Amino acid sequence: MMSRPILGRVLRSGSPLYSYVYSDYPMPVGSYVYAEFSVLDRASGSKVGRRVIGVVSNSSYSPIIERPSIVDLRSESSQEYSVPSISIMSIYIVADITSDKPETPRYPLPPGTAIYPAPPEYLRILYELPEKGFIRIGSLSEYSGIEIRLRVNELSRHFLVTGATGSGKSNTVAIIADRLTRIGAPVMIFDVHGEYVGLQPEDGDSSRVRVYEASISPYKIPPKILASMIIRDPAATKQRRLLARALRILNREIGDTCSKGYGISLAVGEIYSKRSAAKRISEDLDEEPAQTPSSMYKKILVDIVRSISGSSKAYDSKVVESVIDKVDDFFETSPIDLEAPRVVDMIETGRIIVIDVSRLSDDQKAWVLKLYVDELLDHLKMTVASGRRSLPVVFIVEEAPLFLPADSSTPAKESLQRFAREGRKFGGVLGIVSQRPRSLDPNVASQLQNFIFLKLVQEEDRRAVMNIADSLDDSLAQILPSLPKGRAIVMGEWIGRFPVLVDIDQHTGKRRGVSPDLYGLWSSGSRASEEIVEEKFSIEGGWVL
């Protein structure tokens, strides 16, 4: 028997996985507890002892008497009015640790069983894993001395980090990315809000972070895809066909010029000057002459669109003008860079590769994501097919609901589904970050088998995560609304057989996404915002940006 204080006693057990415990005082939600009890062994007819570890997942506190009398409540004899109370707590039974090898609990705790604080040495049996092959993500809830580690080889089952806004998702991503890169992994973060741009690794070695501002290279995107990016109306098939044809012609011409030893931008310049000299590029009076490679590219493209329509009766002038308008719009509003690197050129051992897509529109983000994910999977597959050893890559998608809504389609959805389905065989690890698990596409969700569940308040989200992780029991999921910042239920093969409540380490490197100190910024009279406004005005007072 334990010599520690009894925290409470079992009132009733609903199953081997959960019990209600009563006590004079409530224990904090998230506390680990221990119990020992006997069960009858039918074979021998004798009683055998069992030992289990559980965690407090919910608690209530109520008066024992139904209704205190009004006379009592008004009594002024004492300042402190005490009502005899009882606390009822739900305990999720995590594991049976009777033998050296922890097992899934099979016996419900008998009513009256004493509940104790969990001794650290038992928790270590359950959770502590060797260092080799693992990365640390934090410590056991309420036991800062017990390290919690993730088994790196199980990452190929992909992972999901989910929690309400501000619950600590991006901090968790920073910890995982930082520690995986320290063992040599390339980790790419598709950074929707540009919050990892200033990320500093924990060890201060800033060469481990590489930031790419995502831009679109019209030359490097398959023409059919670029045409769909530019002409989004699904019904406008004729326009898209015309544009794709023009893109194909132009890109072939660039390719031919490049093969003579030119770089892409120079090749475009060369083609542009040839066409201008031959007066093939129409000079628009209200337009400035093209100066950058991308504006030259656009002008040549428009020229080709016009010449295709001139030589074919298939496209009337309305179609042609509409294509040109959309091309103009696209080149005006999108970050275009002919030399933008491909995603496979970004892969580097031991680097956090931040892909900052914050300047793109939501639709462009989805297209760029599609391109990257397709390209990455193709690259991994081809490496394996050619018999070379592939370098596994972790690709983390922030704000996944933007790309993976359950009930509508986005340009990236199918590609992410394919990556989730096929990636693991080829060394592609997908990390999905979402604050709304209820709206996550079930096809991708069903491929995710490692989980970090941070605070979730909405009932629908709790139901959703129980659907996604079928081994997440209702009685443990009750804890989700009361999780403090940075504390999570971690589940899946990367942690072992039993769910664990973890205080995720706080990432010490800077990250832009952390909540701004509004009070501090305002009260210190910061003038930063005025300076930015001034920069945007020209001397005449007009907007120049």
Ligand SMILES: Nc1ncnc2c1ncn2[C@@H]1O[C@H](COP(=O)(O)OP(=O)(O)OP(=O)(O)O)[C@@H](O)[C@H]1O
């Ligand atoms: N494990 C932790 N320990 C201590 N503080 C934390 C922890 N995790 C997050 N925080 C703090 O909580 C705040 C929000 O964290 P974070 O940006 O990771 O949340 P988020 O879930 O990504 O939010 P959002 O949905 O808005 O992107 C930050 O100020 C961060 O420093």
Ligand SMILES: [Mg+2]
């Ligand atoms: Mg975040």
